Amino acid sequence: MRTIEHWIGGGATRAGSTRTAPVWNPATGEQQAEVLLAEPVDVDLAVSTAAKAFESWSQTSLTKRTNVLFAFRELVARHARELAEIIADEHGKVVSDALGEVQRGLEVVEFACGIPHLLKGDYSDQVSTGVDVFSFREPLGVVAGITPFNFPVMVPMWMHPVAIACGNAFVLKPSERDPSASLLVAKLWAEAGLPEGVFTVLNGDKTAVDALLDHPDVAAVSFVGSTPIARYIHQRASANGKRVQALGGAKNHAVVLPDADLDFASDHLVAAAMGSAGERCMAISAAVAVGTGADQLVDAVAAKAKAVRVGPGRDEASEMGPVVTAAARDRITGYVDSGERQGARVAVDGRGLVVPGHEDGFFVGPTVLDHVTPSMEVYRDEIFGPVLSVVRADDVDEAIALINANPYGNGTAIFTGSGEAARRFQRGVKVGMIGINVPIPVPMAYYSFGGWKDSLFGQSHVHGPEGIAFYTRAKVVTSRWPRVDHPIAASYHFPTTT
Numbered sequence: 001m002r003t004i005e006h007w008i009g010g011g012a013t014r015a016g017s018t019r020t021a022p023v024w025n026p027a028t029g030e031q032q033a034e035v036l037l038a039e040p041v042d043v044d045l046a047v048s049t050a051a052k053a054f055e056s057w058s059q060t061s062l063t064k065r066t067n068v069l070f071a072f073r074e075l076v077a078r079h080a081r082e083l084a085e086i087i088a089d090e091h092g093k094v095v096s097d098a099l100g101e102v103q104r105g106l107e108v109v110e111f112a113c114g115i116p117h118l119l120k121g122d123y124s125d126q127v128s129t130g131v132d133v134f135s136f137r138e139p140l141g142v143v144a145g146i147t148p149f150n151f152p153v154m155v156p157m158w159m160h161p162v163a164i165a166c167g168n169a170f171v172l173k174p175s176e177r178d179p180s181a182s183l184l185v186a187k188l189w190a191e192a193g194l195p196e197g198v199f200t201v202l203n204g205d206k207t208a209v210d211a212l213l214d215h216p217d218v219a220a221v222s223f224v225g226s227t228p229i230a231r232y233i234h235q236r237a238s239a240n241g242k243r244v245q246a247l248g249g250a251k252n253h254a255v256v257l258p259d260a261d262l263d264f265a266s267d268h269l270v271a272a273a274m275g276s277a278g279e280r281c282m283a284i285s286a287a288v289a290v291g292t293g294a295d296q297l298v299d300a301v302a303a304k305a306k307a308v309r310v311g312p313g314r315d316e317a318s319e320m321g322p323v324v325t326a327a328a329r330d331r332i333t334g335y336v337d338s339g340e341r342q343g344a345r346v347a348v349d350g351r352g353l354v355v356p357g358h359e360d361g362f363f364v365g366p367t368v369l370d371h372v373t374p375s376m377e378v379y380r381d382e383i384f385g386p387v388l389s390v391v392r393a394d395d396v397d398e399a400i401a402l403i404n405a406n407p408y409g410n411g412t413a414i415f416t417g418s419g420e421a422a423r424r425f426q427r428g429v430k431v432g433m434i435g436i437n438v439p440i441p442v443p444m445a446y447y448s449f450g451g452w453k454d455s456l457f458g459q460s461h462v463h464g465p466e467g468i469a470f471y472t473r474a475k476v477v478t479s480r481w482p483r484v485d486h487p488i489a490a491s492y493h494f495p496t497t498t
Helices: 040-057 062-078 080-090 095-112 160-165 180-191 206-214 227-239 262-278 291-306 326-341 396-405 419-428 464-470
Strands: 002-004 006-008 011-013 019-025 030-037 123-128 131-139 142-146 169-173 199-201 218-224 243-247 252-256 284-290 345-348 367-370 387-393 411-415 433-436 472-480
Touching (some): 019 080, 062 160, 080 095, 080 180, 160 169, 160 464, 227 243, 262 387, 262 411, 284 396, 291 387, 387 396, 419 433
Parallel strands (some): 142 218, 169 199, 252 284
Antiparallel strands (some): 006 011, 019 030
């Protein structure tokens, strides 16, 4: 059995770990590896190694840092297919989808390549007689990223390229469900010329997470995952005096108005709900059918959901792969059972799907539930699977009220041909990321990603301008260089400008 190790101090290591967890192939249902689970002693080693590396990396010139970033960008692009295949084997998503994930991660690396411009400070000359003021930003030290299984390359790349470009040392705790991609990324960083210890991969479970949250030498923590864990991460890390950005779960709605192009809207709804087997924090999980066209929308969505080609991620004919574990499969089908018991109509049933040749795989077929109400569990909870719930609303204002009543505020979308309705929607919804005829409005790397309400704990979104601010802190210097032959008298009153 292959053992997936940590990456500490520039190389793979078992460190002091003795516990392991299984890593499955979701398409076959077979265990393909085991991953080491870090103990507190391993966390101490990782952080102390990173702290030592930070001392020199933080003093490295912007030019040298940028050279490493550019080299890393080229290496990731060169190994994109390899990374995508690793993702397909451990997560289950199809290779084409995984390649898209790698590309979106690369965009953040490209953003970070501009770090000399992004770290420029301000300067004000002669604010008072002979006095100048200027500001600059410094890195924090050792920062940690705790990332989910659903985007094992992209989500960590929302964090570590920006943090490292800013001069920090980064400790990544990836999901133990699909850890191998992070080890390849670590090797690419090393090949790009990043000094040993600046990037660390520490595999583990709650034991490792808690040790990172409590460690006095970890200055900041970035997290993406479920809302209960995001809340826990934020509370515990904040109590220990750390900066925290913790992105939680979602219940993303897509509103379809009667004037929307039915074929266009239904195509994009199905793709947004079923892509990556629904295991996306930006997946559309609730469609709000507005007005008299609801039945036609459900019919169109159902027909297209039934046509989705489900199979192993390595099969180029597959449009949707399995979910990540057997437990995830059972949880998802349990929600469909619950929705049916509570009165929803199962328009498309993905329960019990068997893929020929992969009978033991963790497959759930595309599922569409109609006549869902806000009181049902299938609407209230984040399912994280290929399940689209259709709710009804009389007009756009009722749809906005429905979205705003939901505790999550990650992403939302509207399909319409009306600019007036779209503008009313974008101004009215209490959601962080909004799509107009775009179902998955993930912003480009030079904007920041993040939601509102129970989808975000802490005030900082990831990557983009807010990522730069999160991984640095500002210094403001007020300076005066008086002439030796013109002494300036000290004053006991509060300083003012003259």
